[in-house]
Amino acid sequence: MTEPLDLARLQRRLAAFAAARHWQPYHTPKNLVAALSVEASELVEIFQWLTPEESARVMDDPDTAHRVTDEVADVLAYLLQFCDVLGVDPLAALAAKIDRNERRFPAPGAQNAPERPHPPED
Numbered sequence: 001m002t003e004p005l006d007l008a009r010l011q012r013r014l015a016a017f018a019a020a021r022h023w024q025p026y027h028t029p030k031n032l033v034a035a036l037s038v039e040a041s042e043l044v045e046i047f048q049w050l051t052p053e054e055s056a057r058v059m060d061d062p063d064t065a066h067r068v069t070d071e072v073a074d075v076l077a078y079l080l081q082f083c084d085v086l087g088v089d090p091l092a093a094l095a096a097k098i099d100r101n102e103r104r105f106p107a108p109g110a111q112n113a114p115e116r117p118h119p120p121e122d
Contacts, residue, residue, distance in 0.1 A: 007091060011084045014077055029085055036078035043071035 018027055046067055047055050059065040083090045 007080065011080050014081050015084060018081070027081060027085060029082060032078055032082040032085060036075060036082060039071060039074040039078055043068070043075060046071065 018024055046064065047058065050058065058068060079090065082088075083093075
């Protein structure tokens with residue numbers, strides 16, 4: 001039986017993988033964020049010329065679905081390594097950001113809510 005996945009365990013596996021290959025000197029914040037950007041761009045590339053309807057069905061094609069899941073894994077791997085190197089807890093960072101966005105962008109009907117909600121700018 002496999003152990004349940006959690007971010008800390010995955011970060012340890014990624015760190016051990018890099019250490020076994022002596023890649024730590026290359027895993028600087030600058031290099032990791034650049035690699036993250038490249039991998040995110042590769043994910044964007046899959047969707048670049050699709051219509052909104054085609055993009056909603058992208059996982060229906062096994063080959064494309066495999067490409068999407070591989071790129072998602074690459075993005076997450078570099079993000080987790082970046083967070084590990086800088087000492088950022090990604091789940092705490094996300095929870096804090098959601099809290100701020102809930103205050104900045106109250107739900108329609110809530111006190112002080114704008115008439116027309118819009119997505120956050122950042």
